[in-house]
Amino acid sequence: xxxxxxxxxxxxxxxxxxxxxxxxxxxxxxxxxxxxxxxxxxxxxxxxxxxxxxxxxxxxxxxxxxxxxxxxxxxxxxxxxxxxxxxxxxxxxxxxxxxxxxxxxxxxxxxxxxxxxxxxxxxxxxxxxxxxxxxxxxxxxxxxxxxxxxxxxxxxxxxxxxxxxxxxxxxxxxxxxxxxxxxxxxxxxxxxxxxxxxxxxxxxxxxxxxxxxxxxxxxxxxxxxxxxxxxxxxxxxxxxxxxxxxxxxxxxxxxxxxxxxxxxxxxxxxxxxxxxxxxxxxxxxxxxxxxxxxxxxxxxxxxxxxxxxxxxxxxxxxxxxxxxxxxxxxxxxxxxxxxxxxxxxxxxxxxxxxxxxxxxxxxxxxxxxxxxxxxxxxxxxxxxxxxxxxxxxxxxxxxxxxxxxxxxxxxxxxxxxxxxxxxxxxxxxxxxxxxxxxxxxxxxxxxxxxxxxxxxxxxxxxxxxxxxxxxxxxxxxxxxxxxxxxxxxxxxxxxxxxxxxxxxxxxxxxxxxxxxxxxxxxxxxxxxxxxxxxxxxx
Numbered sequence: 331x332x333x334x335x336x337x338x339x340x341x342x343x344x345x346x347x348x349x350x351x352x353x354x355x356x357x358x359x360x361x362x363x364x365x366x367x368x369x370x371x372x373x374x375x376x377x378x379x380x381x382x383x384x385x386x387x388x389x390x391x392x393x394x395x396x397x398x399x400x401x402x403x404x405x406x407x408x409x410x411x412x413x414x415x416x417x418x419x420x421x422x423x424x425x426x427x428x429x430x431x432x433x434x435x436x437x438x439x440x441x442x443x444x445x446x447x448x449x450x451x452x453x454x455x456x457x458x459x460x461x462x463x464x465x466x467x468x469x470x471x472x473x474x475x476x477x478x479x480x481x482x483x484x485x486x487x488x489x490x491x492x493x494x495x496x497x498x499x500x501x502x503x504x505x506x507x508x509x510x511x512x513x514x515x516x517x518x519x520x521x522x523x524x525x526x527x528x529x530x531x532x533x534x535x536x537x538x539x540x541x542x543x544x545x546x547x548x549x550x551x552x553x554x555x556x557x558x559x560x561x562x563x564x565x566x567x568x569x570x571x572x573x574x575x576x577x578x579x580x581x582x583x584x585x586x587x588x589x590x591x592x593x594x595x596x597x598x599x600x601x602x603x604x605x606x607x608x609x610x611x612x613x614x615x616x617x618x619x620x621x622x623x624x625x626x627x628x629x630x631x632x633x634x635x636x637x638x639x640x641x642x643x644x645x646x647x648x649x650x651x652x653x654x655x656x657x658x659x660x661x662x663x664x665x666x667x668x669x670x671x672x673x674x675x676x677x678x679x680x681x682x683x684x685x686x687x688x689x690x691x692x693x694x695x696x697x698x699x700x701x702x703x704x705x706x707x708x709x710x711x712x713x714x715x716x717x718x719x720x721x722x723x724x725x726x727x728x729x730x731x732x733x734x735x736x737x738x739x740x741x742x743x744x745x746x747x748x749x750x751x752x753x754x755x756x757x758x759x760x761x762x763x764x765x766x767x768x769x770x771x772x773x774x775x776x777x778x779x780x781x782x783x784x785x786x787x788x789x790x791x792x793x794x795x796x797x798x799x800x801x802x803x804x805x806x807x808x809x810x811x812x813x814x815x816x817x818x819x820x821x822x823x824x825x826x827x828x829x830x831x832x833x834x835x836x837x838x839x840x841x842x843x844x845x846x847x848x849x850x851x852x853x854x855x856x857x858x859x860x861x862x863x864x865x866x867x868x
């Protein structure tokens with residue numbers, strides 16, 4: 331199966347042509363390398379550099395193939411590549427290039443002995459048709475759990491050799507959802523697969539019907555659920571979902587919901603993504619999000635069967651895709667996410683964006699199996715990792731350019747911040763002070779690389795000594811999720827501020843502080859000290 335990759339990153343630590351390309355390409359230093367290879371090639375939308383589209387490289391034929399997904403402009407793409415040492419490249423990379431026709435890059439080896447031409451071919455996702463052959467593809471991939479920890483609960487597992495009505499209901503507490511009416515006739519089993527269909531047919535005032543099932547059993551803490559499934563192709567604009575939930579009621583408050591997978595166009599209109607996360611619905615109020623993320627895949631989710639996993643333990647929940655950790659969330663503040671009894675719900679809900687494509691209907695959300703595992707192995711208490719922030723208490727020299735920290739002044743004088751060597755939190759010598767007679771807007775931050783995947787906590791101590799600040803927060807961003815901030819309402823004494831449950835999954839992040847004041851209050855002053863960013867591990 332071909333692989334097309336979209337990766338969300340904040341910092342590239344590899345040699346990238348676009349970052350060091352010179353106008354005179356022959357200024358590159360020569361080397362003894364005889365190769366003229368492109369080992370990595372990607373395109374970035376110049377208007378959104380957080381989204382990088384990588385490629386399939388056919389080294390034998392010197393062809394680079396890229397699929398551009400829906401929502402990405404065709405006129406703002408910039409190439410980046412990793413190439414052999416000392417190579418000369420023409421035409422220049424790192425500039426906006428029109429790829430609507432194939433583009434040929436000529437590479438001359440570092441020792442000037444070899445010349446090789448590479449052709450970049452783009453295919454727009456809108457040109458890729460959905461066909462029955464693709465819809466039937468199954469690589470057969472699966473994975474096993476550690477049987478010394480997990481035991482299969484056969485009474486709550488199903489290989490779907492038949493529709494077992496003692497395990498599953500073909501309806502839920504709602505007859506409709508969005509543009510769909512749920513219908514038991516859209517649920518069937520064939521050749522060892524559960525089939526949840528969507529079709530264009532009128533029912534209960536809706537234009538379309540869809541299938542949904544809910545487990546008659548419930549699961550709680552110390553469980554691991556594996557669901558092997560293949561979602562409906564995104565071209566239909568139908569969304570498939572897997573969740574742990576139950577009928578909302580006041581007696582079941584807080585009515586926790588874990589979305590294991592829900593297909594979506596996602597941020598920026600990208601079609602190879604899905605959302606997941608946790609929410610609650612404290613009746614009679616509506617549903618409120620606790621945390622959510624978008625996952626960008628190497629390929630369209632609908633191209634193959636995937637194994638989705640949800641592990642619920644005392645202190646945390648973990649989501650997996652194909653055996654790889656997708657997300658972890660610590661549940662100390664939301665214990666019901668770990669222990670509230672919930673049903674498994676598989677179905678079709680709403681649309682991923684725009685109207686349904688009637689010509690692509692009917693379509694089927696296919697489920698190979700549902701397996702529930704239990705464990706009696708106790709959970710170890712959480713441990714705290716090392717602080718990843720350098721000079722966290724500002725004891726090192728630096729003045730208005732504090733050591734190990736980067737300063738970004740959007741407004742204000744160069745003297746509006748200073749790393750003082752006295753009066754720090756809890757008797758320490760260092761502190762970061764923001765103060766000035768006029769308005770200022772300043773970020774002070776560190777960019778971290780090589781960060782292990784896992785859950786992290788950011789904390790700091792803040793003291794507001796004088797004045798009003800429209801912004802006085804700590805923040806973390808670029809970790810794979812949305813920017814997180816905590817505003818300090820402060821006071822004349824030191825106050826601890828914390829950002830919990832930062833799940834880093836891209837190896838990088840930026841942590842820092844942001845202070846804004848209009849200057850209406852003379853000589854405002856705020857202090858920061860003792861930053862910590864560390865992994866919390868069960």
